[in-house]
Amino acid sequence: MLKLIITLFLAVYIGTCLPAQERDFAGLEVALDQDHYADFLRTGVNISRNFTIGFRVTAYGYEMDNDIMGLPFIRKRIDDFVAKPIMRDLRFRLEQEKHEISFISNGFMPAHISDTTEIYRLAIADGYSLDADRPFSSFTGFRSAKRYEGNKLIAGSARKFDYAFNTAFTFGFAGLSIAKGLQNFFHGSDYFGTERPTPTLWDRDSSKPYQSGQILPAMFPLFMYSLSVEAVVWKPIKTFQLQLRPDVNIGYYTNLGFGFDLGKVMKGDKFIDNLGYTDTHNFSILSVADGYFAYSLVMGGSARLVLYNAHLNGLFGAGDRHFVSFADTRKVVLEGYIGAKVQLFQYLEFMASVTTRSPEFKSTNPQQLHHWATMSMKVILNSYN
Numbered sequence: 001m002l003k004l005i006i007t008l009f010l011a012v013y014i015g016t017c018l019p020a021q022e023r024d025f026a027g028l029e030v031a032l033d034q035d036h037y038a039d040f041l042r043t044g045v046n047i048s049r050n051f052t053i054g055f056r057v058t059a060y061g062y063e064m065d066n067d068i069m070g071l072p073f074i075r076k077r078i079d080d081f082v083a084k085p086i087m088r089d090l091r092f093r094l095e096q097e098k099h100e101i102s103f104i105s106n107g108f109m110p111a112h113i114s115d116t117t118e119i120y121r122l123a124i125a126d127g128y129s130l131d132a133d134r135p136f137s138s139f140t141g142f143r144s145a146k147r148y149e150g151n152k153l154i155a156g157s158a159r160k161f162d163y164a165f166n167t168a169f170t171f172g173f174a175g176l177s178i179a180k181g182l183q184n185f186f187h188g189s190d191y192f193g194t195e196r197p198t199p200t201l202w203d204r205d206s207s208k209p210y211q212s213g214q215i216l217p218a219m220f221p222l223f224m225y226s227l228s229v230e231a232v233v234w235k236p237i238k239t240f241q242l243q244l245r246p247d248v249n250i251g252y253y254t255n256l257g258f259g260f261d262l263g264k265v266m267k268g269d270k271f272i273d274n275l276g277y278t279d280t281h282n283f284s285i286l287s288v289a290d291g292y293f294a295y296s297l298v299m300g301g302s303a304r305l306v307l308y309n310a311h312l313n314g315l316f317g318a319g320d321r322h323f324v325s326f327a328d329t330r331k332v333v334l335e336g337y338i339g340a341k342v343q344l345f346q347y348l349e350f351m352a353s354v355t356t357r358s359p360e361f362k363s364t365n366p367q368q369l370h371h372w373a374t375m376s377m378k379v380i381l382n383s384y385n
Contacts, residue, residue, distance in 0.1 A: 022098060026061040027286050027380040031278045031351075033106065034186065036196060037373030038354050051134070052372040053183050054106035056278040060286045064144070065099040071144035072101070075169035078225050079146065083167045086227075090152055092163055098147040104172070104280055107138040107179025108311050111365070113199040115208070132364045135215040135322040136202055137311040138179035139222055139252070141172010143280050149270065162270045164230040170251070170280040174310070175218035177202075211322035215314040222310060224251030226281045230261075230271050240264050243272050245302065249281045252310040259302025259335075266294040266343060274300060275339030275353040277374045288380055294343045301336040312361055324361045334358040339374075349378040 033054030067073040087094075110133035112120045145168035152161050180202040187196040204213030216222075228247030235241040245259040261272040268290035275298055276282050306329065314323035339353025353374045359367040 022062040022096070023381055024061050024063040025059065025381065026098075027378055028060070029056070029058040029284060029286075029376055029378040031056040031058070031284070031374060031376035033277050033372055033374050035370075035372040036186075037375065038371035041354070041356075041371045051109055051111070051370055052106070052277075053109075053179055053186070054104070054278040054374075055178075055182055056102050056104045056376075058100050058102040058284065060098065060100045062099055064101040065146065069101060069144065071142055071169050071171060072099075072146075074171075075144045075146065075167060075225075078169060079167050082225075083148075083165060083227055087148065087165060090163070092148070092150055092152055092165070094148055094150040096149050098149070098286060100145045100147075100284075100286070102143045102145070103141075104143055104170075104278065105138070105140040105176075105178045105182065106279060107136070107183065108134065109136050109183075109199070110134050110201075113183070113201055114197040116200055117197045119197075128365055130201075130210045130212075131322065134312060134324060134361060135211070135314070136213060137174065137215045138176060139172050139174060139280070139311075140176040140178045141170060141222065143168050143170040145226075145283060147283065147285070162232040164271050166226070166228045166230075166247075166283045168224075168226040168280070168283070170222075170224045170226070172222055173218075174216035174220040174222055174252075175214045177218075213321070215312075215321050215323055216310065217321075222252040224249055224253055224280060226250075228257075228281075228283065232271065239267055239269075241272065245274070245300070247281065252308075253281065253306075254308040255304050255306045257302045257304040259300055261298055261300040263298030263300075264296055265298070266296050266341075267291060269296070272296075272298050272300075273341065273351075274337075275341060275351055275374070276300070276335070276337045277353075277355050277372065278376075284376070286378065286380060288346050289343045292345050295340065297340050299336070299338040301334070304333045304335065306331055306333055306360070309360070328362045330358070330360055330362065333360055343380070347380055349380060351376045351378075 033052055035052045065072045148165040152163055183199055187198050201212045226249045230243050230245050232241050232243045242262045247257045249255050265272055266289040269287055273285040312324040312329055335357045337353050337355040341349055341351035343349040355372055357370045
């Protein structure tokens with residue numbers, strides 16, 4: 001009898017110490033970036049109005065970490081070499097893991113995407129030049145990401161810091177027509193109040209007296225490994241906190257960033273969900289609120305040291321395509337966002353945010369802050385069995 005009691009006690013104790021088992025399929029998210037949703041921040045004719053479009057579909061759950069998908073296998077090997085030694089050195093205590101795989105397509109454009117409009121002709125008369133603006137560029141591919149949530153005890157005290165590590169491996173292709181098709185849909189139909197011209201400059205046309213077309217050739221492979229950390233450093237009440245967010249990205253967008261997130265989280269959440277945009281180095285949190293109605297209001301910012309950006313630099317000038325030289329690339333880029341999300345009945349979540357970024361390159365064209373907005377919807381299952 002004593003042996004049975006001891007066995008049951010050990011089983012319960014070990015069960016509470018192990019990370020919770022994530023569901024095979026835990027949820028689904030659809031997110032969209034569009035610059036025109038941030039038009040309320042613009043006055044007059046803002047030349048940054050056409051710079052961004054993005055689309056992401058993310059599936060969450062344990063099965064998203066299956067090696068058969070390819071990208072999780074590569075990410076795990078890099079995690080073993082990069083992320084896990086850092087967690088060991090920090091004496092990170094793992095509480096739970098979350099997995100996701102995303103399809104992402106995004107595009108970045110110059111201020112004028114059509115050379116047939118009156119506003120373009122007026123800009124040319126005023127000294128604007130496509131050759132002095134950023135090139136057309138796009139990415140279409142998949143990202144495998146893993147989230148480690150836990151804490152670290154401070155030696156010699158009872159203090160505990162909540163930490164989260166996000167790792168991801170992204171692989172895809174430049175120059176595909178999906179981003180162009182998305183923009184054609186939104187601008188051509190005007191179902192969403194875009195009031196934008198239909199693009200005419202996505203494709204290369206040697207007959208034009210200026211550069212057109214994308215910076216990288218179609219089907220050019222792009223990859224990136226990302227590692228970010230969230231450290232909760234201030235939590236005066238259970239639903240309000242400040243967290244610091246350093247990150248590093250290596251690949252087609254190579255940079256070092258340091259940021260913060262501040263605001264009200266949903267009851268039961270340990271970390272702030274970064275409600276920024278859908279680019280491949282930004283992560284989204286899947287969590288179930290304590291209650292049938294919950295909301296979060298947050299803001300954040302970051303400073304990023306940019307070493308290479310294929311969307312601007314291309315292959316550092318290889319070939320005859322339009323590119324921004326490394327000397328003309330701004331080495332420090334600032335970003336800020338503010339956003340809100342609402343969760344209903346623990347199954348549906350809606351999010352909206354606005355992001356602002358400082359100019360990324362030097363140019364003779366006048367440059368302003370670049371604004372765009374993001375909206376998303378998640379369908380959530382209970383995260384853990």
